[in-house]
Amino acid sequence: AQSVSQHNHHVILSEAASLELGCNYSYGGTVNLFWYVQYPGQHLQLLLKYFSGDPLVKGIKGFEAEFIKSKFSFNLRKPSVQWSDTAEYFCAVSGGATNKLIFGTGTLLAVQP
Amino acid sequence: NAGVTQTPKFRVLKTGQSMTLLCAQDMNHEYMYWYRQDPGMGLRLIHYSVGEGTTAKGEVPDGYNVSRLKKQNFLLGLESAAPSQTSVYFCATQTGYSGGSNTQYFGPGTRLTVL
Numbered sequence: 718a719q720s721v722s723q724h725n726h727h728v729i730l731s732e733a734a735s736l737e738l739g740c741n742y743s744y745g746g747t748v749n750l751f752w753y754v755q756y757p758g759q760h761l762q763l764l765l766k767y768f769s770g771d772p773l774v775k776g777i778k779g780f781e782a783e784f785i786k787s788k789f790s791f792n793l794r795k796p797s798v799q800w801s802d803t804a805e806y807f808c809a810v811s812g813g814a815t816n817k818l819i820f821g822t823g824t825l826l827a828v829q830p
Numbered sequence: 831n832a833g834v835t836q837t838p839k840f841r842v843l844k845t846g847q848s849m850t851l852l853c854a855q856d857m858n859h860e861y862m863y864w865y866r867q868d869p870g871m872g873l874r875l876i877h878y879s880v881g882e883g884t885t886a887k888g889e890v891p892d893g894y895n896v897s898r899l900k901k902q903n904f905l906l907g908l909e910s911a912a913p914s915q916t917s918v919y920f921c922a923t924q925t926g927y928s929g930g931s932n933t934q935y936f937g938p939g940t941r942l943t944v945l
Contacts, residue, residue, distance in 0.1 A: 721872075726870070751933075753936075759938070760936040761920065761922075762936070807872060817863075818863075820873040820874075822870055823870075
């Protein structure tokens with residue numbers, strides 16, 4: 718069965734600091750990987766996704782993620798965070814003969830001005 | 831286009847009461863999903879539908895029922911609410927199957943409290 722682990726539950730950074738959020742998945746076949754963001758009081762929005770090709774994926778608002786197949790990882794990065802990046806970030810995976818997304822438990826990011 | 835809308839936005843129920851949450855979409859998407867979001871647990875899939883007239887169980891289906899009589903609407907029902915169903919409920923939609931690479935689009939959520 719597929720599963721997703723996000724090891725950082727709560728991250729606090731100062732503005733301009735660099736960000737890396739970990740995501741590891743468990744699945745032996747071809748996977749599709751996603752990062753969603755949920756700003757306070759809002760619904761989930763797609764940040765970026767990977768399904769094939771270049772393992773370095775660029776998303777909106779300066780975020781990027783790198784798919785490392787050998788490590789079963791899809792970590793999210795941003796070189797310089799802003800206060801407006803304060804949100805909860807969810808990694809998700811889908812794979813096989815299904816369209817079901819399996820979500821990680823989320824990482825709450827707080828950026829201090 | 832409204833995208834994905836959910837009705838109501840907030841609701842408080844007493845234990846044992848019933849209610850129906852409505853998800854409506856104007857994107858002509860085939861697939862629709864109901865999730866619940868609880869602190870520290872991420873989003874968990876309750877039920878989903880791959881087309882009008884179809885429904886299937888997700889990860890946590892107990893205590894919920896769903897119907898997809900029209901392509902644009904996906905209803906989530908609680909027949910006898912329990913405090914354990916206090917949660918934020920999100921609906922999502924997706925175009926048809928494409929190897930799992932399609933994006934899911936989420937509604938704004940319904941915050942349900944069961945006393």
